[in-house]
Each structure stands twice: as C-alpha cells, then as structure tokens.
Amino acid sequence: LLQPAVSVGNVGQLAIDLVISTLKMTKVGYFYTDCLVPMVGNNPYATTKENSVELSINAEVYSLPSKKLVVLQIRSPFIKNKYRPFCQALLSWVKSSRCARLILLSSSHAYQRDDEQLLGTPLRYLLTPDLEKAVGGLMQELNWKEMEKVAAYPGINDTEKVLHIPGGGITKLLFTESCSNGVQMAVLLKFCSEGDNIPDAFALVNYLNEWLKLIKSKVNTSAQWKIPTSWRLLFGNGLPPALF
Amino acid sequence: MATFFGEVVVAPSRAGVDDEEWAEEGREETPEDREIRRELEKKREIDVLWSWKSESSADGPFPCSKFIVAIGRNAAAFLSSFILDSVCWEVVGVVKLWNEWCRTSDTTNVLPTDSFCLFYRLISDPTVVLCQCSCYVAEDQQFQWLEKVFGCMQKEGLQVIILSTCPVADYKTQESTLTLPSPFLKALKTKEFKDQVCCPLLEQPNIVQDLPAA
Numbered sequence: 001l002l003q004p005a006v007s008v009g010n011v012g013q014l015a016i017d018l019v020i021s022t023l024k025m026t027k028v029g030y031f032y033t034d035c036l037v038p039m040v041g042n043n044p045y046a047t048t049k050e051n052s053v054e055l056s057i058n059a060e061v062y063s064l065p066s067k068k069l070v071v072l073q074i075r076s077p078f079i080k081n082k083y084r085p086f087c088q089a090l091l092s093w094v095k096s097s098r099c100a101r102l103i104l105l106s107s108s109h110a111y112q113r114d115d116e117q118l119l120g121t122p123l124r125y126l127l128t129p130d131l132e133k134a135v136g137g138l139m140q141e142l143n144w145k146e147m148e149k150v151a152a153y154p155g156i157n158d159t160e161k162v163l164h165i166p167g168g169g170i171t172k173l174l175f176t177e178s179c180s181n182g183v184q185m186a187v188l189l190k191f192c193s194e195g196d197n198i199p200d201a202f203a204l205v206n207y208l209n210e211w212l213k214l215i216k217s218k219v220n221t222s223a224q225w226k227i228p229t230s231w232r233l234l235f236g237n238g239l240p241p242a243l244f
Numbered sequence: 245m246a247t248f249f250g251e252v253v254v255a256p257s258r259a260g261v262d263d264e265e266w267a268e269e270g271r272e273e274t275p276e277d278r279e280i281r282r283e284l285e286k287k288r289e290i291d292v293l294w295s296w297k298s299e300s301s302a303d304g305p306f307p308c309s310k311f312i313v314a315i316g317r318n319a320a321a322f323l324s325s326f327i328l329d330s331v332c333w334e335v336v337g338v339v340k341l342w343n344e345w346c347r348t349s350d351t352t353n354v355l356p357t358d359s360f361c362l363f364y365r366l367i368s369d370p371t372v373v374l375c376q377c378s379c380y381v382a383e384d385q386q387f388q389w390l391e392k393v394f395g396c397m398q399k400e401g402l403q404v405i406i407l408s409t410c411p412v413a414d415y416k417t418q419e420s421t422l423t424l425p426s427p428f429l430k431a432l433k434t435k436e437f438k439d440q441v442c443c444p445l446l447e448q449p450n451i452v453q454d455l456p457a458a
Contacts, residue, residue, distance in 0.1 A: 037383050041452060055432060055433075082384075233416040238417070
C-alpha cells in the first residue's frame, strides 16, 4: 500500500498523483471518514471528455493488480484532533486487508536540517524493524541515506536521540505505531520548503522508482511521469487583459 | 518568513498540523484535559429537531423522494424568493448548532439576516423536502450534520440536489475571471444521477469544499 502524508509542500500527495496518473490506475474505493476536511470535484486524472465526469473526493483508493500495488490518495488536511483516529483506522485496515507492506511518501522542512544534512542528497528513508529484515540490504545497495535521529535535549544531553520529522504531518506517528504493531512500513521523504513543489514531487517519485521499479527508468526519467490534468493553473488564473 | 513590514511570521504549514499541536498531543492527557475536550465537543454537537417526532411514534426513516439543500445565504435567499411560501410549504425541522462563526436556535420564525438551518416539506407531496442552511457549519461539524440529517431519511430512490454559491474569484480558468460573464452555473453530479443537468459540469482543477462537499 502506497500513500502520502499530508506534509510540507504536499510533496507526498503530488508524487502519488504522478504514480496514479502515469500507471493509469483504476479507482477501486474510497474512505468514508470524518477525519479529513470534505472536498469534491471531477476526475483529476481525466484524459478524455468521457472520463472527466467521474466524481472524486478527499480519500480514494486506486489499484494496479499487475504490480500488486494499491495506492491511497489523500486530498485534504486533517480535521483538528482527528489525525490520531485516522492513523488507527488506517493501520487496522492495513492489517485486516493483509497488506504486505505500507510505504509512506512524505517531506520535512528543509530549514530544520543540520550542517551535515545540508550537504548531499535531500532524500531519506526509514524502515520499521520488520521491513529492515526484508529489504535493509537493498537500501545499502541503492546507497540510500537513513533519516538521522536528533538529540532529544539538544545542548543539554546529546546522547539520547529521537526521531524528529518537522512538517511531516502524520509521518512520525504512523511510523512509531507501525514499529510497535509489527507492520512492515517504509517512509520515503524529501527535505523541502513550501513553494513550487513539482520538482520535489518528481525527485521523490524517482527515488521511489529506484526501489519499486514502477516504470522503466531511462536517462531522463522525469519526462516519463505523466502530469495529471488537475495540475493546471496551480498558480492562478490567466491575467486580465486590462492589466496591460 | 519576513513580511513586507519586516516582522517575522511563521508561515502556515500545508502539513495541516502545527508542530505545536503535535507537542501538545505528545503529552499525556490529564483528566482535566479530557473533561475540557468533552465539554467542547458537547458544545459543538448538532441537534436536528423534527416537528413530526411529536406527531407519530414511528421512529423509522421518513420517506423522501427529493431533498433540496440550499447552503449559504445566497442559495437560501434564492429559495426564499422563488420557491418557498407559507401556502405550499410547511416547516418540519430545524438544526441547532454553535461554532465560532455563528449560532442557530430552534425558533422557526427567522429573519433573512439571521443564521438558521430550517427544513420545509411540500404540503401537496410530503416526500419533497427542502433545507435552507444559511449558517456556517464548521469543518468538524460537517460530518455530524450529514449523518444526523441523512440518518433520518429513507435513502432508496432519493434524489438530492445541492445549491450553493462560490466567489467568482475562486474559479480557476485559463482566462482571467474579470472577463467571464458572471454569475454562471456549474454542476457536479454522481454517476447515479440520470436526469439532464441544465448547465456545464465543473471543470478541473476546480473543487467544492465545506458542507456542499460533505
């Protein structure tokens, strides 16, 4: 199960949009939940006039049986105090549907990086102990960097380290809950800031592709991800002619 | 982030949750916290009061063929001006709620400037129900409103029509909104809605939010 965290720059959600759009995944269901702000619109992945009239809401599930891939897309923020019940409901669904692995695409505030993190790749991964046994070796081969822990009490006591994902939304909660519940879960995240996060989404989805190989990676992989029609006009309407 | 005047402000995070809130949640909830939270939740609870509950003892869902909901002052005013009148329609229900933006009461004698949420039934065909909701229903109350209102209705064969308004400035289009002839109508419909729609469908990337979306 692949899903985004509603996090800084909405990078996870944008990356998921690219996955669903490129692999032409079919919608198989939705979450009827009171934990997310309601919204509705027409099909964001429309390619023709005929398929553009399907309604779309805030939490929908898509699937691609050929790759045994199920994707959950979340399109609105959590309602105050409701993210915890949502995480619980999600993890119990992961267990009851006997989903093998949960992969979360997320992001974290770039300005909270320390000196070492400022150099090198802005992409990081995290694995729960159960998944570490299965794919830890693969991460080494791919030369991926694990998300560093930070001092719990910086300046006072540098020995105690905790996981800190500022701007990551439910990432940390879902990760710690998965660890304690024996769920095989991976987090892939990118350090970024708010702004035009489309390049960040491409970076994250290419990172995911190094592992899952969802599409064949050629020299210019970014060109092979299909941008959904709903990404039009992200930065406002056309200009009024009277302006000139 | 520095603003035009030079003071530093924290940019709202699209993550939807402030880091402060996380820190708060990390603490153990004391019994006082739980009590405060329960009281707040109770205050924000929605009450749907139907007039026929006193008429008959039947507690089952009432039969409904058409449910027309007007959300927002403009839509509510449209119904008041063109559809509702005291001869053909009778008040059958009211929603009582409170949030930071408005409060409604259970009085059915309302002024157009009040915040209210009333239900009307067509006297000649009692399965046609109308709702005028000119109050703002907060995010955390929308689901409750939905469950409590629709929970009372029989859902088979039910046709629901939602009327609402949005500012033209929010409409996303290739041209500038200044050149658009406004006001204009757009629609969203489910697969099951087989009748003809009288206006074009809402194009991507436009979306609908709040109570109409719920």
